[in-house]
Amino acid sequence: MTDVKFKKLALIGIGLIGSSIARSVKAHGLADEIVCAARTADTRRIALELGIVDAAYENPVDAVKGADLVILCTPIGTYGPLAATIGPALEAGTILTDVGSVKEAVVKAVTPHLPDYVDFIPGHPVAGTEKSGPAAGFAELFIGRWFILTPTPKSSHEGLEKLTAFWTAMGSKVETMDPAHHDLVLAITSHIPHLIAYNIVGTADDLEDVTQSEVIKYSAGGFRDFTRIAASDPTMWRDVFLHNKDAVLEMLGRFSEDLTALQRAIRREDGDTLFEIFSRTRAIRRQIIDAGQETAEPDFGRIHSPDDE
Numbered sequence: 001m002t003d004v005k006f007k008k009l010a011l012i013g014i015g016l017i018g019s020s021i022a023r024s025v026k027a028h029g030l031a032d033e034i035v036c037a038a039r040t041a042d043t044r045r046i047a048l049e050l051g052i053v054d055a056a057y058e059n060p061v062d063a064v065k066g067a068d069l070v071i072l073c074t075p076i077g078t079y080g081p082l083a084a085t086i087g088p089a090l091e092a093g094t095i096l097t098d099v100g101s102v103k104e105a106v107v108k109a110v111t112p113h114l115p116d117y118v119d120f121i122p123g124h125p126v127a128g129t130e131k132s133g134p135a136a137g138f139a140e141l142f143i144g145r146w147f148i149l150t151p152t153p154k155s156s157h158e159g160l161e162k163l164t165a166f167w168t169a170m171g172s173k174v175e176t177m178d179p180a181h182h183d184l185v186l187a188i189t190s191h192i193p194h195l196i197a198y199n200i201v202g203t204a205d206d207l208e209d210v211t212q213s214e215v216i217k218y219s220a221g222g223f224r225d226f227t228r229i230a231a232s233d234p235t236m237w238r239d240v241f242l243h244n245k246d247a248v249l250e251m252l253g254r255f256s257e258d259l260t261a262l263q264r265a266i267r268r269e270d271g272d273t274l275f276e277i278f279s280r281t282r283a284i285r286r287q288i289i290d291a292g293q294e295t296a297e298p299d300f301g302r303i304h305s306p307d308d309e
């Protein structure tokens, strides 16, 4: 069996995902030492007080010294500059990976800054919540969730095996995928749903004849689920859309065509078409539940965190 234990794990960024990794790695004993880099003294203090890291540095170069596993856990737009900063400080054989929600742009931004002896293996945990920051993380976040690895032609086979064992030990189901394919799939399953949520909540907020209080009062239905998604971190999601532009625009084109078909069916009072479309989508929900990916509650595919109301 592949040895899954690392000597020193350096997490660059210790927000929701970085802190969840720290907690899970600690719980499963997957690293002898866990350190992080965080820009603000406040974040470093919280991470240390939570007891999820052994040391916290302002400068990422200090954090990666002697690390055999480095994980980028900041918004995607920071990955290129961060790789340029830490690249020369990484040691031979170190595995560098990330958790970014987009993969092709990450490969393009990071690869040019790395020495040949660094083993870069990009990845994405398909697990999260709308919350941010080190206090929002929890050790169980990755259990039963997919982790997608998108190795580059230079990624080593041993590194891939070790990272697979690492994420499997944290409870994830690991899949390997081409970065462009990843970005297309995630555009429709994750990025566009977030865009729709941002849009619908924004539209409701703009309505002149629906007061703020009515929006809140009647938000017990589907709208409430959209408000959760639309509360997701603006910096993170700005970067997702800027870095997965082509795939999102491609999927958005298809989405708009289908929306127009629904609009037409409503205008023409074409109940058969509406019924046929809604029956097809209901069957998809059934398939997801049967595949064990979701509970039957109408919760918009959410992933619960312990501090939810």
Ligand SMILES: NC(=O)C1=CN([C@@H]2O[C@H](COP(=O)(O)OP(=O)(O)OC[C@H]3O[C@@H](n4cnc5c(N)ncnc54)[C@H](O)[C@@H]3O)[C@@H](O)[C@H]2O)C=CC1
Pocket (backbone or CB within 6 Å): 012, 013, 014, 015, 016, 017, 018, 037, 038, 039, 043, 073, 074, 075, 076, 078, 099, 100, 101, 102, 124, 125, 126, 127, 128, 129, 130, 131, 132, 133, 134, 233, 236, 240
């Ligand atoms: N939030 C989610 O549900 C998921 C997020 N991801 C990915 O994980 C990454 C991190 O997201 P979260 O942990 O949710 O965000 P977060 O906002 O909770 O944490 C990000 C951390 O990075 C820090 N940061 C920002 N710019 C920095 C810089 N230049 N240098 C050092 N630190 C910097 C922030 O201060 C913050 O502490 C993103 O790339 C995102 O695409 C992946 C799966 C799920």
Ligand SMILES: O=C(O)C(=O)Cc1ccc(O)cc1
Pocket (backbone or CB within 6 Å): 100, 101, 125, 126, 127, 128, 129, 130, 190, 229, 301, 302, 303
């Ligand atoms: O909060 C939710 O429902 C999510 O969808 C979380 C999420 C956000 C971004 C990702 O790349 C993966 C998962």
